Amino acid sequence: MNMIHKLLSLAALALTLSVAAEAQQALKFQAPVTSPEINPDHSVTFRYRNPKAVTVQLLGDMFSDGKPVEMTEGPDGVWTFTSAPLEGELYLYSFIVDGMRTADPSNMYLNRDIATWTNYFTLSVEKDDKGWYYETHDIPHGTLSKRWYDSPTLGTTRRISVYTPAGYESGKDKLPVLYLLHGSGGDEDAWVDLGRTCQIMDNLIAEGKAKPMIVVMPNGVYFNNAAPGYAVNMFQPTILNSRSDSTKEIEESFKDVISFVESNYRVAKGYRNRAIAGLSMGGRQSCAISRSHPGTFGYVGMFSGVVPPATPEEEAALAEQMSDGKAPLLYWIGCGKDDGVKKNSMILKNYCEAKGYPVEYYESDGGHIWRNWRIYLTVFASKIFK
Amino acid sequence: MNMIHKLLSLAALALTLSVAAEAQQALKFQAPVTSPEINPDHSVTFRYRNPKAVTVQLLGDMFSDGKPVEMTEGPDGVWTFTSAPLEGELYLYSFIVDGMRTADPSNMYLNRDIATWTNYFTLSVEKDDKGWYYETHDIPHGTLSKRWYDSPTLGTTRRISVYTPAGYESGKDKLPVLYLLHGSGGDEDAWVDLGRTCQIMDNLIAEGKAKPMIVVMPNGVYFNNAAPGYAVNMFQPTILNSRSDSTKEIEESFKDVISFVESNYRVAKGYRNRAIAGLSMGGRQSCAISRSHPGTFGYVGMFSGVVPPATPEEEAALAEQMSDGKAPLLYWIGCGKDDGVKKNSMILKNYCEAKGYPVEYYESDGGHIWRNWRIYLTVFASKIFK
Numbered sequence: 126m127n128m129i130h131k132l133l134s135l136a137a138l139a140l141t142l143s144v145a146a147e148a149q150q151a152l153k154f155q156a157p158v159t160s161p162e163i164n165p166d167h168s169v170t171f172r173y174r175n176p177k178a179v180t181v182q183l184l185g186d187m188f189s190d191g192k193p194v195e196m197t198e199g200p201d202g203v204w205t206f207t208s209a210p211l212e213g214e215l216y217l218y219s220f221i222v223d224g225m226r227t228a229d230p231s232n233m234y235l236n237r238d239i240a241t242w243t244n245y246f247t248l249s250v251e252k253d254d255k256g257w258y259y260e261t262h263d264i265p266h267g268t269l270s271k272r273w274y275d276s277p278t279l280g281t282t283r284r285i286s287v288y289t290p291a292g293y294e295s296g297k298d299k300l301p302v303l304y305l306l307h308g309s310g311g312d313e314d315a316w317v318d319l320g321r322t323c324q325i326m327d328n329l330i331a332e333g334k335a336k337p338m339i340v341v342m343p344n345g346v347y348f349n350n351a352a353p354g355y356a357v358n359m360f361q362p363t364i365l366n367s368r369s370d371s372t373k374e375i376e377e378s379f380k381d382v383i384s385f386v387e388s389n390y391r392v393a394k395g396y397r398n399r400a401i402a403g404l405s406m407g408g409r410q411s412c413a414i415s416r417s418h419p420g421t422f423g424y425v426g427m428f429s430g431v432v433p434p435a436t437p438e439e440e441a442a443l444a445e446q447m448s449d450g451k452a453p454l455l456y457w458i459g460c461g462k463d464d465g466v467k468k469n470s471m472i473l474k475n476y477c478e479a480k481g482y483p484v485e486y487y488e489s490d491g492g493h494i495w496r497n498w499r500i501y502l503t504v505f506a507s508k509i510f511k
Numbered sequence: 512m513n514m515i516h517k518l519l520s521l522a523a524l525a526l527t528l529s530v531a532a533e534a535q536q537a538l539k540f541q542a543p544v545t546s547p548e549i550n551p552d553h554s555v556t557f558r559y560r561n562p563k564a565v566t567v568q569l570l571g572d573m574f575s576d577g578k579p580v581e582m583t584e585g586p587d588g589v590w591t592f593t594s595a596p597l598e599g600e601l602y603l604y605s606f607i608v609d610g611m612r613t614a615d616p617s618n619m620y621l622n623r624d625i626a627t628w629t630n631y632f633t634l635s636v637e638k639d640d641k642g643w644y645y646e647t648h649d650i651p652h653g654t655l656s657k658r659w660y661d662s663p664t665l666g667t668t669r670r671i672s673v674y675t676p677a678g679y680e681s682g683k684d685k686l687p688v689l690y691l692l693h694g695s696g697g698d699e700d701a702w703v704d705l706g707r708t709c710q711i712m713d714n715l716i717a718e719g720k721a722k723p724m725i726v727v728m729p730n731g732v733y734f735n736n737a738a739p740g741y742a743v744n745m746f747q748p749t750i751l752n753s754r755s756d757s758t759k760e761i762e763e764s765f766k767d768v769i770s771f772v773e774s775n776y777r778v779a780k781g782y783r784n785r786a787i788a789g790l791s792m793g794g795r796q797s798c799a800i801s802r803s804h805p806g807t808f809g810y811v812g813m814f815s816g817v818v819p820p821a822t823p824e825e826e827a828a829l830a831e832q833m834s835d836g837k838a839p840l841l842y843w844i845g846c847g848k849d850d851g852v853k854k855n856s857m858i859l860k861n862y863c864e865a866k867g868y869p870v871e872y873y874e875s876d877g878g879h880i881w882r883n884w885r886i887y888l889t890v891f892a893s894k895i896f897k
Contacts, residue, residue: 323741357648
């Protein structure tokens with residue numbers, strides 16, 4: 126990856142935002158710093174100018190122990206830290222300035238996770254590493270649409286993100302569909318922004334590693350109908366916005382999503398052409414929705430945290446889902462070694478194995494984090510519709 | 512507007528981002544604060560917890576003098592400021608903590624302008640005020656698509672945002688098209704995020720104040736082909752990324768944009784069904800593109816800063832654009848009273864008036880800011896295709 130750092134963003138601020146007139150006055154005698162800078166050996170240097178700060182730390186997911194590291198102040202008031210060489214990935218980081226978490230003002234790449242904004246950068250050491258899959262390359266690109274659909278079951282219109290692969294608009298083929306569900310507190314933007322779905326799918330398809338498919342990312346919180354800025358209220362989302370019972374309403378109304386997609390897109394029907402996957406709460410939803418729609422989804426992916434059927438009715442529904450002619454061609458559980466909800470994944474895995482239901486289990490390092498969910502999407506999308 | 516503040520976003524941070532484990536440890540004994548809070552009289556209270564800070568200021572575009580105001584520290588380390596009652600608008604603000612501009616950690620609403628992120632909130636005092644037009648209401652909503660098109664003239668594929676009004680997908684009518692261009696350093700996301708184009712168009716159309724139309728927002732920087740995160744490199748955009756000569760290449764390649772739109776959308780053709788408008792650099796481009804495509808655009812809008820034709824060839828082209836049967840039905844210039852580039856607008860206005868070309872001039876308060884461009888879009892979109 127080339128990280129091109131233009132040095133004049135502070136000037137741009139003042140020219141474009143009149144509110145910043147005073148801030149610029151205070152800043153204009155300070156040379157801007159470059160941060161982050163990817164060095165030739167793939168180590169990364171972070172810089173932050175703040176002569177008044179007493180301590181500046183760097184908190185980043187490149188450090189597997191989850192602890193912040195101390196940055197060192199130079200005579201010019203610029204705090205720096207250089208990492209060891211890093212592998213290809215998308216990395217998240219923040220600065221902690223005198224105890225307050227803050228964004229890197231030199232890096233405009235920010236991602237929102239629920240209500241928290243964090244800086245990020247991508248780094249690719251070689252083609253086909255993880256970072257490479259999360260970056261944009263000079264290949265055909267699909268379309269991302271943000272639409273609204275009617276949900277008669279919930280009595281509302283709801284916003285939905287839909288990825289269609291390159292060439293869809295001019296093509297004639299009917300395409301399979303992956304329904305991709307977010308976690309608690311998330312929304313229809315989560316898989317797009319944090320999940321890098323468009324980049325991953327464009328790259329997998331261009332490399333011939335995944336079939337061209339439509340990826341449908343609905344809003345999975347039943348009492349909210351759109352992401353912040355597109356919902357009626359300016360709510361501040363929290364993980365507790367998604368109550369555990371939101372699975373039930375999303376499960377019961379999911380037919381409205383399928384109906385919208387199958388009547389608005391050139392879709393191949395039948396269970397061989399439908400996949401459903403989700404992370405955390407969305408994993409639980411994928412499990413429940415596929416179970417209550419036996420024979421509907423040929424591929425089921427559960428990322429980080431699902432539990433087995435809890436009632437005799439749910440056990441019977443899972444048995445029907447797993448019966449001849451209806452059993453998913455792939456029933457896939459992915460989880461991180463250090464994920465606090467790994468036990469839930471293991472309970473479902475063990476339950477399925479005890480019952481003789483085919484289940485595929487994939488374990489990665491780390492915990493309940495987007496880094497893992499991007500990996501699971503990449504792996505799962507490569508396995509379906511083949 | 513109801514601003515619903517959920518109080519648990521700090522908890523969400525730790526549960527969803529493992530990188531934040533340490534930060535949460537430091538923060539977990541601090542009660543979260545609500546900021547901003549819209550009071551019943553439409554004054555707004557801002558709060559920021561930082562017991563270690565020496566000075567905290569609020570820089571916001573609700574203060575017409577552009578100067579920051581001092582916030583007051585309470586015994587709990589929470590700094591506060593309450594504004595006078597405000598009118599309906601979308602407001603931008605930041606905190607300045609010991610001289611460093613920083614985001615409000617309690618407000619996850621952030622907008623990016625070029626490389627600068629700023630908090631925002633909307634406030635509506637009554638229906639049909641400006642804030643009301645920038646908010647989402649329970650009405651039919653259009654679709655926003657982020658697509659890629661081929662530009663044979665520039666030899667690249669380029670990203671483009673397209674708004675289609677509610678009902679487009681199920682309708683049969685051919686619709687008119689507004690081409691809407693951003694300013695220097697901007698990209699195909701600018702009108703969507705800062706311009707609130709989807710909200711404004713949904714609201715205008717639902718109110719019967721604008722005709723249903725397609726709004727096309729291309730990337731107007733010829734040597735860049737996509738917004739940050741979707742371009743090949745992780746560049747840091749600046750206002751100087753857009754050199755003044757980028758008008759020429761965008762002008763020459765604009766036929767590729769029209770060709771893409773007219774072959775991919777259900778479009779009414781002819782100059783009565785085409786409008787072009789833009790802000791700042793995009794205003795100059797709207798002027799130049801409409802001039803070099805005489806008889807193509809029935810409506811031309813130039814927001815904040817254009818200049819008259821500079822060469823005999825350009826003068827002749829403008830004369831042809833203004834000739835019988837080709838003259839735009841509306842040639843509209845909007846500018847802020849305090850805009851540094853108002854002189855450019857006046858030069859074009861005076862030139863047109865001296866030549867007897869019909870021109871409509873609209874002046875608002877304030878300067879070279881998005882607040883004005885949202886107003887101009889609202890006004891201009893209400894006047895076209897009628």
